[in-house]
Amino acid sequence: MTSPISIQFLAALFLAPAFAGAGALLVGIPILIHILNRRRYKLVNWAAMDFLLKALRKNRRRLRFEQLVLLITRCLVLLLLGLALARPTGCNDSTLAGLAGERNSLHVLVIDNSYSLAYEASRPDARTHLDQARKLARQIVAGLSAGGESVAIITAARPATAVILKPTFDLQSAVAAIDRIEQSFGSTDLLGALTLARQIAQAEPRPVPRYLDLFTDSTRSAWIIPQADALAKTGTELAGLFHVQHFSLGQTGQSNAAVLNLHPSSRLVTTRFPTELLATVRAFGPSSPITVQWKQDETLLPTPPAAQFDATSAPIVQPRVVFPAGGGHTLSATVLSTDRLPIDNTHYRAVDVASELRLLIVEGERGSGALSSSAAFLQLALAPPQEGTGKSDSNLLPELISDIELAGKPLDSYRSIVLCGVGQVSPAVADQLQRFVQAGGTLVVTMGEAVNADNYNHVLTPRKLLPGMLVRRMASAADSRGYTFDFNPRGLLHPLLNIFRNEEKSGLDTVQVFTYWQVQLPTDSPAERVLNFVSDAPDKPADPAITVHSFGEGRVVFFATTVNADWTSLPAKLAFVPLMQELVGGTIAGNDAWMNRLVGQSIELPATIKLTTVPSLTDISQRQWPMHAQTINGATVYQSDPIPRPGIYMLQTGLKKIPIAVNVPDDEADIRVLDGPAIKRALGQIEMESFGDQLSAQGPGAEGQSHHDFGWIIMLAVLALAGIESFMAMRFGHPVKRK
């Protein structure tokens, strides 16, 4: 029985120790054949025995020697054949190693092809960092030993991809794979790439030296990532599997100016009010004053004078941009500088400009008087009629219906739905409302006399259409002044109340609330408190009066009391109209998030987009990008493949063309180079070798880094011995050709 130590010893000496054992066993075969041959013979009666015996006496010693040499040769052939197949390794840098033509190792090349590698450096034979990385990788592969050293290749642009996952011994195909690596416009996924490298090393069955060659530009975006702990842990694991080598392609003094972001200052862009645009322009490394060019639908906007930017510059503003028509529009901001990384000089934005916002107000109580219904005040507040004409000039177009009409009503054309004291909501209607919010709509839920708390708690709360359970209806004593809002115009205000900042006479602080529903917010509730009631005891937490929380693409606003005069004096206050306008209008989001994508993301059409034909997507060069239909919850959803290049794309839906903006990720723009110790820290302080952007004589392309494989040398010896055996067998044993 072979001890584990022997097995370990053999495993250290041979790549395939089983063949060595097989060779040792095969040695017995010629001996066995020899013995068996002595047992199996023919009997011949022979007359000339005397001559035969004389010949034997004379040649006995020579014959024995020849037979012994032949037997030993045959045994050696089999033994050495086993050893050759077992692939003995060893001798890193010895003289003997020079005799062995073969080395044996695994090389995993991780090449960062994220967009920062498109930086154009001043190298004579490699335009970009990626070109230089490809060149170094080719040199390393060219220095490998065919047949013994294998190569796997991983690209580190997001998503990290194994170009060659199963290590190949075909070095030519490895070089071809390196040449095929394309410049990506995505960010770096170094953690993903290193995870793939770990998988490759763990799947490698041969106990050979392993080398992990990392080619990155050493930028912060690649190495300083949010998952720093995971990166350090992976680095530590890799150090146990690989000899890690890093090639830093970045150069000190690199500079880059980029537009990282461009967006309207408000969530909703309308035709009614001018919009303020914000652009985040940053300069990394040494920089000079930069001019930023703005465009709206290919029309130049006023260009501000050149300014100095740095890595922390505040956003710049393009004020009062007017959109004359609703629908899709494009914006862009471009850095007019000749830096070496032009990919991120322009940032695009597609906006869905709203010309009117349709609202649906569902009233739970119909009053007999002019302002006695639960939603009458709200309707007036959202669309106040002009004096004289009686028509409203608000861009909010409210439509009033009863709760009975809500069931089955198509909701796609509304941007917001307000439930005003609706008594009960059926599960089917709740599902409809849930889909509405998930798709980007705003739901405002206000209380009233008819509200059935049990129904709300069983139907709306589980669907996240309420911030919590309605636990108690709070009512003040008849002789008391009621509950008041905890409002301080000079204090910390929720953004929805910003319009009341410093407004001493808004009246919000004097509003009396006689009745409200106390809602219990879970501890992990995502709901934001917009306004609270003043607590009646110092140690008692304040009950929320207004909350807002996001759900899906949309938002849900909870108003704890009525929006008419039944339970509160709020409708009589000046603040009522702007508060309602903010709560309803301010929570409506522009429906253009799907129109702004990053490189590598796909475009998915929301269900609210009306289609009259199969949608088609084209880029600026009119190249078609396929849209694939998928059925989700019975509805057909169109989705594109991940978009690989930045720019403006046009989506044809039949009725209209919708612009789509695709941008490079903003985290790659910082091309400032980290030093070796910082990279080592990022990988968990592992032992690693750092190289520049050139191969040195001691670098991994140099000879002698791998263990030499003596298998081929021994195989040559086997062939030589087989030749000798054939000659000896012919010379000693085979018959002379008869004449």
Add this chain to the structure above:
Amino acid sequence: MSDQTTDYRKYLDPRTLARVSGLDLRARLIVEGLMTGMHRSPYQGISVEFAQHRPYVPGDDTRHVDWKVFGRSDKIYLKQYQEETNLHLICLVDASESMGYGSIPGWTKYDHATAIAASLSYMAIQQQDAVGLGIFDAVLSRFFKPSNSPGQWKVVVNELQQIPRWNKTNTGRILSELAEKLRHRSLIVVLSDLFDDIESIKQGLRHLRYKKHELMVFQILDPAEIEFPFEDVILFKGLEDLGELLTEPRSLREGYQKQLQDFTQQMQTICRGMNIDFVRMNSGESLEISLSSFLAVRAASIK
């Protein structure tokens, strides 16, 4: 005519002869086959009693031309005489165990020897020569004095057809014994593989030559003994109690052939030194060589 020639000459091949059962028939076929291939008739030799004239044909010996007839008629005729016995032929056949070896199916060295002996006897008796026979192994088991009586042929053939006892051999002693036994000067044809002590054989031959006998020695060897064509591991079991040997024959071939060649050359040297004709015969080859040699020697002895 040529077809007939071909038909007879094939009986000189041992493989054909092996299929002919009667030794007398074998002998006749051999002799006929031999004669049809020769230009010069062996039957007409120098004798005392004139028989006839016949026209000269190219190739005839000019010594036999009758010049008197040529002087009278300008035509060349040869004188032909009735032959008479002037030779005592004794075939001494080795019937030891080693002669029983044969690698050709149905054809041993002994078969070869008896075929030659019978053929020679047939030819001799046809020419009224006296024919004798000796068959020996360790002893001279059978001996028949030479005689030219017509019944001698049957006696010789019958004796050669007897199955031997396959004993050991003692050639030298037998030769000496024969030398003491013979009174009349004879032509003695020894048919043996000579697998015996060479010094003893030498002594025997010398004894016979001392007694003024003419000698012809035919060493008969099997093709396998000459070529040693064995490949696999073989247990050689020696005939005449020479023991056993388990060996790989390929490795011994060269040494064996050299030993055999050395022995044959020694025998040739010994025979040449005593004016004895020595012919090594391959029992797998035609009998023509042996018979032609015999006829040449006989012609020389008549002169």
